[in-house]
Amino acid sequence: MSDLPATEVARAVTMIDEGHTYRSVSRTVGVSVSVIHRCVKRYRQTGSYVRRRGQGRKRATNAVEERFIRVQTLRNRRQTAVQTRNLLEEVRNARVSERTVRRRLNECGLKSYVPGKAPKLEASHRVARLTFARQHQD
Structure with a gap:
């Protein structure tokens, strides 16, 4: 279900009250006819342009x-x-x-990371490895 901002819902309701068709309003706002219909219906029931809180499944944690x-x-x-x-x-x-x-x-903004296993090699370590590898080739 598409959630329209309250300003867009107010605009859609105003256009419907002025006599525009649901289809023309949906083209103007840029959403489907069913979304406009649902928003207007919700406004007529509640008197508010804002979507009600508490809809949907309850959270598993408090x-x-x-x-x-x-x-x-x-x-x-x-x-x-x-x-x-x-x-x-x-x-x-x-x-x-x-x-x-x-x-x-x-x-809460904590992303998962794989912890590093060891410190990164410094340039001197790389040189020592390369020297060792060349000496012990074959």
Whole structure:
């Protein structure tokens, strides 16, 4: 379902009230006729141009659990999403999927990275390796 900004919904409702057809309004606004119809219907029912909150499925986690996920990850950067999920179930008795943990981390701006295994080679290391390889060729 396409969500129109409140200004566009107001524009569409005004045009419909002025006598324009749903099809002409949909062309003007740039969305389908069904979206215009749904927005006008919602406006007539609620008297508001803004989409109501709370529609759709309820979240699997609450604010406390989301904060727990974020804090645990920040405390131990090498902890995996599976480990965080297991800890959440152990401590908070909340059963969520590993995918949910990843989504919550992504929502708070924490991206997943593969930790580096070793420090990068410096130029002197590369030279030493090349010298060794040339000496021990064949």
